[in-house]
Amino acid sequence: MADKSHLFEALIRLADDHLILAHRVSEWCGHAPILEEDLALPNMALDMLGQARAIYTYAGEVEGKGRDEDALAYLRTEREYKNILMVERPNGDFAHTMLRQLYFAAFMKPYWEAAASSSDATIAGIAAKAAKEAAYHVRHAGEWVIRLGDGTEESNRRTRDAVSALNPYIDELFHTDEAVIAVADEGLLPDPRALRPKFQETVGFVFAEAGLETESTQWPRTGGRSGLHGEEFGHLLSELQYMQRTYPNMTW
Amino acid sequence: MAAVMSLDQKRAYEAAASVLDPEVPAVTVADLGILRSVEIDDEGVAVARVTPTYSGCPAVLAIELAIEAALAEAGFKARIERVISPAWTTDWITEEGREKLRAFGIAPPAKTSSSIRSLFGEVQVDCPKCGSGDTEKVSEFGSTACKALYRCRACLEPFDYFKCL
Numbered sequence: 001m002a003d004k005s006h007l008f009e010a011l012i013r014l015a016d017d018h019l020i021l022a023h024r025v026s027e028w029c030g031h032a033p034i035l036e037e038d039l040a041l042p043n044m045a046l047d048m049l050g051q052a053r054a055i056y057t058y059a060g061e062v063e064g065k066g067r068d069e070d071a072l073a074y075l076r077t078e079r080e081y082k083n084i085l086m087v088e089r090p091n092g093d094f095a096h097t098m099l100r101q102l103y104f105a106a107f108m109k110p111y112w113e114a115a116a117s118s119s120d121a122t123i124a125g126i127a128a129k130a131a132k133e134a135a136y137h138v139r140h141a142g143e144w145v146i147r148l149g150d151g152t153e154e155s156n157r158r159t160r161d162a163v164s165a166l167n168p169y170i171d172e173l174f175h176t177d178e179a180v181i182a183v184a185d186e187g188l189l190p191d192p193r194a195l196r197p198k199f200q201e202t203v204g205f206v207f208a209e210a211g212l213e214t215e216s217t218q219w220p221r222t223g224g225r226s227g228l229h230g231e232e233f234g235h236l237l238s239e240l241q242y243m244q245r246t247y248p249n250m251t252w
Numbered sequence: 253m254a255a256v257m258s259l260d261q262k263r264a265y266e267a268a269a270s271v272l273d274p275e276v277p278a279v280t281v282a283d284l285g286i287l288r289s290v291e292i293d294d295e296g297v298a299v300a301r302v303t304p305t306y307s308g309c310p311a312v313l314a315i316e317l318a319i320e321a322a323l324a325e326a327g328f329k330a331r332i333e334r335v336i337s338p339a340w341t342t343d344w345i346t347e348e349g350r351e352k353l354r355a356f357g358i359a360p361p362a363k364t365s366s367s368i369r370s371l372f373g374e375v376q377v378d379c380p381k382c383g384s385g386d387t388e389k390v391s392e393f394g395s396t397a398c399k400a401l402y403r404c405r406a407c408l409e410p411f412d413y414f415k416c417l
Contacts, residue, residue: 036391036401043393050308054336125337129307132339132417140392 006182008063009082010189012072013225015055016083019073021104022048023240024091033094040140044101047133054126070251074244078234079227086169088224088233095158098144099166105137106202107173107195114190123188142206149210156211163212171220173199260328264298265290267326274314275396276414278356281315285344288335290323298328303340305417306397342417353414354380359402361416377413379404389413 025045032038056069087104091097112134115127148155174192184191207214223229243250257265268290269282281287281302288301300319304312316332323330342361345353350360359380378385384406391401399412 036393039391039395039401040393043397046308046310046397047306048308050304050306054307121337125335125339126307128339129304129336133307136392136415143392 003182004062004064006179007188008059009179010183011055011059011062013082013084014189015052015059015072016081017087017104018048018052018055019240020081020083020236021087021100022046022052023236024087024089025097025101027091028097037094041097044137044140047130047137051126051130051133058122058126070244074241078229078237081224081229081233081237082227083224084169084172084175085221085224085230086166086172088230088236089166089169090232092162092165093158095145095148095155096162096165098141098148099159099162101137101141102145102203102206103166103170103173105134105141106199106206107192109134109138109202110195110198111190111192114195118189119187138202142202145206145212146210149207149212159210159212163215167215168217168219168221171217172222172224175222175225177225258292260296261290261292261298263326264292264300264323264328267322267328268298268300268319271315271318271322274311274318275398276353276356276358278358279345279349279352281319283346283349283352285340285346285349286315287319292328293331296329298323298330299333300330301333301335303335305340309397311396340417342414345414357381357411358399359411359413361414375416377402379407379409380411381409382407 022045025041025048028038028041029045030038032041052073053069056072060067060069060072086100089100109131112127112131116124116131118124118127145159148159150156174196176191176193180189180191183189203214206212268287269280271281271287273279273281273284273286276284284305286303286305288303290298290300293299300323302312302316302319312334316334320330320332345360353360357380359377362375362377376385377387377389379387379402382404384404386405387402388405389400390403390410393399394401394412398415398417400415401410402413403410
């Protein structure tokens with residue numbers, strides 16, 4: 001393997017996206033608008049948390065410094081988290097949460113499908129399983145976006161507001177730099193730029209059904225991949241890390 | 253089964269295979285296809301290979317501990333290996349397992365899960381109570397990661413559907 005630090009970096013980004021979005025989605029537990037959603041949202045969070053755990057564990061092995069999943073998930077500082085900004089955004093209303101889930105899953109489904117034929121057997125294994133789960137998330141979030149967009153005047157307005165609010169964060173899904181290209185060249189993880197047509201196809205299908213229009217982005221918001229986060233992220237981390245920081249090395 | 257099992261291996265496999273799923277206690281880990289194999293290594297340790305159903309399935313650890321305990325009770329030193337590849341699919345649920353699920357009131361998953369159909373396609377799920385195909389989905393996600401909620405329009409009973417994966 002040419003440079004393990006690139007693979008470690010790529011894995012950390014992937015795991016951070018999933019951990020942070022899992023954390024945000026789990027905040028809905030007990031607050032969802034209907035009982036079925038109170039089951040669905042934590043279920044999706046659990047899928048993403050499970051994916052994050054597997055990736056952190058492998059990232060720790062690749063790094064070779066003895067860090068396990070807990071050390072990577074709980075004991076890094078804010079700048080060391082490399083998740084995209086979209087996943088750390090506060091949940092907003094239900095329309096906002098579901099649209100964010102659709103965007104993320106519409107990206108991750110083809111990502112995992114491509115990663116399932118990774119030259120790295122561990123990545124291929126994690127990806128094959130995660131692809132099936134992401135497909136469920138696309139369907140669930142997609143059905144909600146259709147229902148909300150094509151629903152009442154208020155649900156349509158809220159969904160359009162969510163489209164505007166989340167629009168600047170889409171580009172970062174396709175962020176590419178030296179690390180991304182290095183691992184893509186080795187056939188370890190897919191090049192996100194190649195996934196844009198599939199992403200557009202899924203979102204386009206849902207938007208057409210929902211009666212929503214896509215907007216072009218003037219000023220993409222980026223920074224997460226290099227550890228620069230929004231101001232809400234510190235608050236999220238303080239809750240996420242509370243137990244490990246208060247009782248270092250605690251286990252359940 | 254590729255090779256002939258030794259008597260010890262057979263005994264170990266049977267002990268591990270008898271473990272019930274903690275969340276669907278009508279079926280065993282063998283019925284669900286979660287227990288991939290049991291082998292005896294050179295040092296006489298029973299190595300059980302287990303695969304999770306969902307990445308975040310919270311029952312995985314409980315299942316692994318239960319298999320380890322079952323092997324210990326049968327007199328084996330045991331080790332659990334978690335395998336994620338190839339990914340578990342509901343196609344690995346045995347015919348017997350599908351019948352046990354149905355008898356327990358859980359509709360077994362649709363067959364041939366390799367294509368998750370067209371993504372937004374509908375699946376026909378038969379009511380496990382009365383057998384009617386006139387059912388509707390109440391919720392994509394149910395009480396556990398592996399189940400969805402349905403309702404039968406014929407007998408009006410709500411029921412769990414084991415999602416096709």
